[in-house]
Amino acid sequence: MALQKGDFTLIDYVAKVKETGEVFDTTNEEIAKKERLYKEGEIYEPKLVVIGEGWVLKALDESLEKMETGKATLVELAPDKAFGERDPAKIKRVPLKHLTAKGINPALGMRVEHDGKMATVRAIGAGRVLLDFNLPLAGKTLVYEVTVKKKLETEKEKIAALIHRRIPAIEEVKFKFTVKQKSVSMEMPEEAFYLEGIQVAKRGIAMDIQKFFPKITAVKFTETFKVSEPKKETKT
Amino acid sequence: MALQKGDFTLIDYVAKVKETGEVFDTTNEEIAKKERLYKEGEIYEPKLVVIGEGWVLKALDESLEKMETGKATLVELAPDKAFGERDPAKIKRVPLKHLTAKGINPALGMRVEHDGKMATVRAIGAGRVLLDFNLPLAGKTLVYEVTVKKKLETEKEKIAALIHRRIPAIEEVKFKFTVKQKSVSMEMPEEAFYLEGIQVAKRGIAMDIQKFFPKITAVKFTETFKVSEPKKETKT
Numbered sequence: 489m490a491l492q493k494g495d496f497t498l499i500d501y502v503a504k505v506k507e508t509g510e511v512f513d514t515t516n517e518e519i520a521k522k523e524r525l526y527k528e529g530e531i532y533e534p535k536l537v538v539i540g541e542g543w544v545l546k547a548l549d550e551s552l553e554k555m556e557t558g559k560a561t562l563v564e565l566a567p568d569k570a571f572g573e574r575d576p577a578k579i580k581r582v583p584l585k586h587l588t589a590k591g592i593n594p595a596l597g598m599r600v601e602h603d604g605k606m607a608t609v610r611a612i613g614a615g616r617v618l619l620d621f622n623l624p625l626a627g628k629t630l631v632y633e634v635t636v637k638k639k640l641e642t643e644k645e646k647i648a649a650l651i652h653r654r655i656p657a658i659e660e661v662k663f664k665f666t667v668k669q670k671s672v673s674m675e676m677p678e679e680a681f682y683l684e685g686i687q688v689a690k691r692g693i694a695m696d697i698q699k700f701f702p703k704i705t706a707v708k709f710t711e712t713f714k715v716s717e718p719k720k721e722t723k724t
Numbered sequence: 725m726a727l728q729k730g731d732f733t734l735i736d737y738v739a740k741v742k743e744t745g746e747v748f749d750t751t752n753e754e755i756a757k758k759e760r761l762y763k764e765g766e767i768y769e770p771k772l773v774v775i776g777e778g779w780v781l782k783a784l785d786e787s788l789e790k791m792e793t794g795k796a797t798l799v800e801l802a803p804d805k806a807f808g809e810r811d812p813a814k815i816k817r818v819p820l821k822h823l824t825a826k827g828i829n830p831a832l833g834m835r836v837e838h839d840g841k842m843a844t845v846r847a848i849g850a851g852r853v854l855l856d857f858n859l860p861l862a863g864k865t866l867v868y869e870v871t872v873k874k875k876l877e878t879e880k881e882k883i884a885a886l887i888h889r890r891i892p893a894i895e896e897v898k899f900k901f902t903v904k905q906k907s908v909s910m911e912m913p914e915e916a917f918y919l920e921g922i923q924v925a926k927r928g929i930a931m932d933i934q935k936f937f938p939k940i941t942a943v944k945f946t947e948t949f950k951v952s953e954p955k956k957e958t959k960t
Contacts, residue, residue, distance in 0.1 A: 681923050681926075681927070682923050682924070686923065687917050687918050687922065687923075688918070690917075690947065690949065691917070691949060694949030694951070695949075695951075698951040704951075705950065705951050706948050706949065706950045706951070707948070707949045708946050708947070708948045708949075709946065709947045709948075709949075710944050710945065710946045710947075711926065711944070711945045711946075712942050712943070712944045712945075713926065713927060713930030713931075713942070713943045713944075713945075714941060714942045715930070715931075715934040715940075715941050715942070715943075
């Protein structure tokens with residue numbers, strides 16, 4: 489059965505630059521490691537995409553509608569469907585000392601900040617550097633190898649995935665929740681109590697749940713601070 | 725009826741240095757303003773003191789046991805019962821440049837940091853300053869004018885006060901809670917959701933409640949993110 493707008497899907501992908509075959513993004517840990525993309529602390533796992541929400545590039549999002557679960561699909565995105573064409577006007581020559589004054593010793597290909605914007609160093613000359621303010625993937629045709637691993641069917645699965653999206657560091661199964669008429673009540677796992685940004689994550693979860701399940705008007709998060717029960721005396 | 729150890733009291737006080745009459749601490753906003761002690765954001769109100777817990781200077785704590793509710797009492801604390809005697813060995817001459825190198829331009833009476841400790845500048849000479857590492861109130865006899873405003877009687881009042889002690893920025897009445905057999909369940913007010921340090925405050929509250937009410941083994945905090953009900957269509 490084909491997928492459609494509004495479907496909750498978990499997708500795996502490997503994203504490459506077509507010309508060079510360079511992998512620049514993936515949900516797969518092995519590939520991330522092999523391609524030296526791996527970042528400590530990042531979580532590699534199928535990504536929740538609600539089709540049509542713009543959580544991935546628009547053209548990629550649209551192509552999900554034609555996919556089948558479990559089948560790898562290649563999606564090619566021309567620059568105008570990806571990060572845009574390269575704009576030659578965004579390549580500028582600036583005095584080298586503007587960088588060295590900030591302690592930057594530029595090298596070819598290095599990403600540097602200049603006037604509050606990020607640029608790539610394209611050339612270094614006598615006292616000047618050529619900075620390219622285009623996005624690194626501008627002008628590139630991208631190829632995504634996408635597999636929809638799963639389509640989520642039940643309300644419970646969907647809500648669990650929405651929670652996980654905002655608090656990816658903790659396993660989904662650790663969030664116990666119940667859905668009643670108009671409210672979701674969730675027991676937060678202890679390891680989430682002190683996560684940085686946890687309060688903002690809760691607000692995000694509440695907003696997400698209400699967006700996709702408009703009947704839900706309240707999302708309750710409960711944190712239980714348990715103290716060890718006093719030891720029972722051994723009967724003699 | 726005299727107070728005793730373990731009583732939950734709300735106290736007001738004005739604390740002065742005996743010799744000079746200088747007020748250095750108070751729970752009273754008017755007096756804080758008059759004495760130029762007032763700090764923006766600080767909360768001036770009767771302070772919760774559980775007698776015997778060491779939440780105030782020990783000698784002051786002990787004197788609370790002899791007080792009566794509603795009656796102002798003067799408590800005089802000799803230095804050894806307050807911030808200790810002055811230790812002449814803690815007065816040191818240091819090169820002026822140790823301070824100026826850190827951008828400090830010392831003046832008499834100024835509090836400065838030196839070698840990770842705080843000191844008061846006592847004298848400034850040719851290339852040297854005299855730093856006093858004694859606590860500012862060391863060697864002083866203190867006089868506290870204390871009034872026990874109220875003794876808290878019920879479990880509910882006491883728990884409310886323990887909550888307020890950890891989250892003073894929000895009015896006590898906004899925390900709704902119920903006490904059942906072994907647990908306290910609290911509905912957090914929305915304005916507390918994003919307070920800095922709120923998660924640590926919750927843990928503190930849970931620990932405090934369990935300490936004073938050992939039968940309580942779980943403290944539950946619930947945060948409800950409500951969304952506005954969809955508007956009902958007007959019937960035509």
